[in-house]
Amino acid sequence: MSETNQxxxxxxxxxxGSVDDGKSTLIGRLLYDSKSIFExxxxxxxxxxxxxxxxxxxxxHLTDGLKDEREQGITIDVAYRYFATPKRKxxxxxxxxxxxxxxxxxxxxxxxxxALILVDARKGVIEQTKRHSFIASLLQIPHVxxxxxxxxLVDYSEEAFDKVVEEYKEFSAKLDVKDxxxxxxxxxxxxxxxxxxxxxxxYKGETLLNTLETIHIDSDHNYIDCRFPVQTVIRPHSDEYHxxxxxxGRISSGIFKPGDEVTVxxxxxxxxxxxxxxxxxxxxxxxxxxxxxxxxxxxxxxxxGDMIVRTNNKPEAIQDVDVMLCWLNNKGPLPRTKYTxxxxxxxxxxxIKDVLYKVDINSLHRVEDDPEIKMNDIVRVKIRTxxxxxxxxxxxxxxxxxxxxxxDSTNETVAAGMIMNRN
Amino acid sequence: xxxxxxxxxxxxxxxxxxxxxxxxxxxxxxAILFSGGKDSIVVxxxxxxxxxxxxxxxxxxxxxxxxxxxxxxxxxxxxxEELGVKLVVGSVERSIQEGRxxxxxxxxxxxxxxxxxxxxxxxxxxxxxxxxxxxxRDEEKARAKERxxxxxxxxxxxxxxxxxxxxxxxFNGKHHPGEHFRAFPxxxxxxxxxxxxxxxxxxxxxxxxxAHERDVIWRNNTWLPVSEHIxxxxxxxxxRKMVRFRTLGxxxxxxxxxxxxxxxxxxxxxxxxxxxxxxGNRADDKRSxxxxxxxxxxxxx
Numbered sequence: 168m169s170e171t172n173q174x175x176x177x178x179x180x181x182x183x184g185s186v187d188d189g190k191s192t193l194i195g196r197l198l199y200d201s202k203s204i205f206e207x208x209x210x211x212x213x214x215x216x217x218x219x220x221x222x223x224x225x226x227x228h229l230t231d232g233l234k235d236e237r238e239q240g241i242t243i244d245v246a247y248r249y250f251a252t253p254k255r256k257x258x259x260x261x262x263x264x265x266x267x268x269x270x271x272x273x274x275x276x277x278x279x280x281x282a283l284i285l286v287d288a289r290k291g292v293i294e295q296t297k298r299h300s301f302i303a304s305l306l307q308i309p310h311v312x313x314x315x316x317x318x319x320l321v322d323y324s325e326e327a328f329d330k331v332v333e334e335y336k337e338f339s340a341k342l343d344v345k346d347x348x349x350x351x352x353x354x355x356x357x358x359x360x361x362x363x364x365x366x367x368x369x370y371k372g373e374t375l376l377n378t379l380e381t382i383h384i385d386s387d388h389n390y391i392d393c394r395f396p397v398q399t400v401i402r403p404h405s406d407e408y409h410x411x412x413x414x415x416g417r418i419s420s421g422i423f424k425p426g427d428e429v430t431v432x433x434x435x436x437x438x439x440x441x442x443x444x445x446x447x448x449x450x451x452x453x454x455x456x457x458x459x460x461x462x463x464x465x466x467x468x469x470x471x472g473d474m475i476v477r478t479n480n481k482p483e484a485i486q487d488v489d490v491m492l493c494w495l496n497n498k499g500p501l502p503r504t505k506y507t508x509x510x511x512x513x514x515x516x517x518x519i520k521d522v523l524y525k526v527d528i529n530s531l532h533r534v535e536d537d538p539e540i541k542m543n544d545i546v547r548v549k550i551r552t553x554x555x556x557x558x559x560x561x562x563x564x565x566x567x568x569x570x571x572x573x574x575d576s577t578n579e580t581v582a583a584g585m586i587m588n589r590n
Numbered sequence: 591x592x593x594x595x596x597x598x599x600x601x602x603x604x605x606x607x608x609x610x611x612x613x614x615x616x617x618x619x620x621a622i623l624f625s626g627g628k629d630s631i632v633v634x635x636x637x638x639x640x641x642x643x644x645x646x647x648x649x650x651x652x653x654x655x656x657x658x659x660x661x662x663x664x665x666x667x668x669x670x671e672e673l674g675v676k677l678v679v680g681s682v683e684r685s686i687q688e689g690r691x692x693x694x695x696x697x698x699x700x701x702x703x704x705x706x707x708x709x710x711x712x713x714x715x716x717x718x719x720x721x722x723x724x725x726x727r728d729e730e731k732a733r734a735k736e737r738x739x740x741x742x743x744x745x746x747x748x749x750x751x752x753x754x755x756x757x758x759x760x761f762n763g764k765h766h767p768g769e770h771f772r773a774f775p776x777x778x779x780x781x782x783x784x785x786x787x788x789x790x791x792x793x794x795x796x797x798x799x800x801a802h803e804r805d806v807i808w809r810n811n812t813w814l815p816v817s818e819h820i821x822x823x824x825x826x827x828x829x830r831k832m833v834r835f836r837t838l839g840x841x842x843x844x845x846x847x848x849x850x851x852x853x854x855x856x857x858x859x860x861x862x863x864x865x866x867x868x869x870g871n872r873a874d875d876k877r878s879x880x881x882x883x884x885x886x887x888x889x890x891x
């Protein structure tokens with residue numbers, strides 16, 4: 168192999184910060200200083216910066232892709248960016264800081280290993296910081312990095328940084344985030360982003376890029392609860408594979424091996440794994456997030472939406488589900504509207520039976536006397552489904568604990584939900 | 591690192607296979623948009639993996655501009671035969687003859703934009719409800735906004751401001767009759783990932799990607815291949831050069847780069863050192879700052 172490293176991991180992270188916190192500048196800086204920008208892209212940004220009469224290159228322009236975004240200088244929708252260093256590959260879910268903030272942040276956060284939250288050193292922890300942190304906690308993003316930005320505007324003062332850290336720690340004690348780190352940076356000047364800052368010799372920690380490259384993400388998957396939602400059944404009907412019947416899907420969690428005793432949900436039939444097949448041959452073990460095809464010892468009727476699990480560790484089959492819902496659509500739900508609920512590879516009809524409370528994401532308080540759901544609201548609801556869901560609590564399993572609601576008249580995805588309990 | 595981890599290529603592969611199986615499960619009549627370029631070849635290879643040991647359950651769908659590299663067509667036909675799948679060809683030439691579109695005239699005329707009409711007409715004729723493409727979000731800034739499952743209205747239009755939110759791995763392919771979807775299983779891949787994957791998996795690709803001697807002219811800052819479809823202007827001179835192509839499109843707009851990368855290993859090394867994006871040599875992207883976005887809104891893939 169040449170100088171390009173093959174055996175590296177993928178880290179998915181999301182960025183959050185309010186409009187003027189310098190989020191686009193930070194991403195631009197990461198891409199620019201890690202030499203992930205091509206000359207023709209840079210030329211295009213230089214040209215458009217000149218056209219606007221700017222003296223410096225507007226790094227933020229590297230990330231604003233749509234015409235309207237560049238014209239208005241705002242980010243409208245989640246965009247995905249890619250860069251790589253010799254140590255890791257990165258996928259950035261670049262989420263807009265305002266207007267539809269909650270909805271977009273939830274979208275970007277749903278698949279992220281890490282959230283990068285920007286705080287303006289001059290302003291400290293503001294409402295926006297709290298919202299973003301709450302969403303990171305709600306979505307169970309395993310790692311959070313608080314980038315205290317614009318350190319150049321507070322004379323690179325250690326006291327200013329410490330003050331923000333203290334403030335944040337006090338507030339975040341209420342949150343459920345396992346790993347929080349703090350880095351003082353200047354995205355505009357490049358301090359502690361890729362290169363260590365000379366202006367902040369008091370800071371002994373790692374740079375942002377170094378943290379992203381080395382943070383331990385192996386244990387972000389659930390390797391305990393074996394869950395294999397069946398996507399489709401493979402029946403080749405060819406001479407060679409005449410009787411072949413394989414269940415294709417992606418391992419959500421747990422480790423499966425041939426010979427394991429498994430139960431097929433919801434039917435409850437039990438069998439043993441005969442083989443775990445891939446195009447490159449059978450494998451001895453399958454773990455998340457592998458896509459494989461399983462065959463079983465016994466002929467059982469299994470179809471899409473069913474789940475293969477370990478016999479001694481089953482998800483609960485429930486029809487009354489307690490869900491934390493983020494409403495994504497302009498139009499709120501009408502009473503007794505029926506939705507299609509998508510959960511793993513399964514689809515059922517569902518209805519919101521009861522609004523338990525709304526979360527005021529600024530104060531993190533529960534609001535119990537406002538049952539009307541609007542866009543960007545986060546509400547705890549009771550959902551009744553027509554058929555049982557094979558569900559795990561979201562804080563235990565991000566794949567089998569998540570749902571979306573689809574409006575049957577418009578086909579739009581109107582809500583994202585996290586299953587809260589096993590009741 | 592523990593033994594339970596996938597390297598980035600394996601993880602991207604697992605994700606793409608998952609998406610392909612979702613497409614198969616959620617739609618009635620899917621097709622792979624097959625251009626003969628590396629990305630659609632990789633998507634086809636992934637489809638093979640996703641349904642193994644069964645055959646690929648998708649039709650291959652080629653939008654033929656009539657201005658092809660002959661190597662591409664041969665490669666396409668060989669692959670179709672090897673896989674034993676159905677091939678549907680939408681012909682821009684026919685669209686022109688039938689008066690559905692008008693050929694561009696002038697100095698830098700191209701059939702690129704005309705493809706959209708042929709694409710949408712053929713989707714309608716064949717009743718495809720989803721077209722699987724090799725589009726990647728790292729290619730172009732408008733594509734960075736693209737979803738895995740991308741909704742198109744009954745006119746085939748993409749509305750970037752009204753996309754379905756995509757959360758976790760829950761893809762919503764529900765649509766009304768007449769609407770369709772585009773699905774992009776390798777959204778999260780970069781050009782480098784594609785080449786490393788082709789190398790690792792030893793996937794066959796058209797010889798055009800590998801450095802070879804060819805008659806070319808220098809036009810619009812790139813080495814344009816000489817073919818029956820371009821007219822050499824008085825000020826231009828035909829030269830013989832070692833070139834290769836980083837992307838493949840219509841022969842009239844696909845510029846080559848000078849290169850001696852005649853093996854996949856050398857290509858990976860060359861791509862790693864590249865200072866220009868792969869589409870830097872595509873005239874269709876240079877028409878304006880938003881040409882890809884504009885074409886996508888109209889229904890281009």
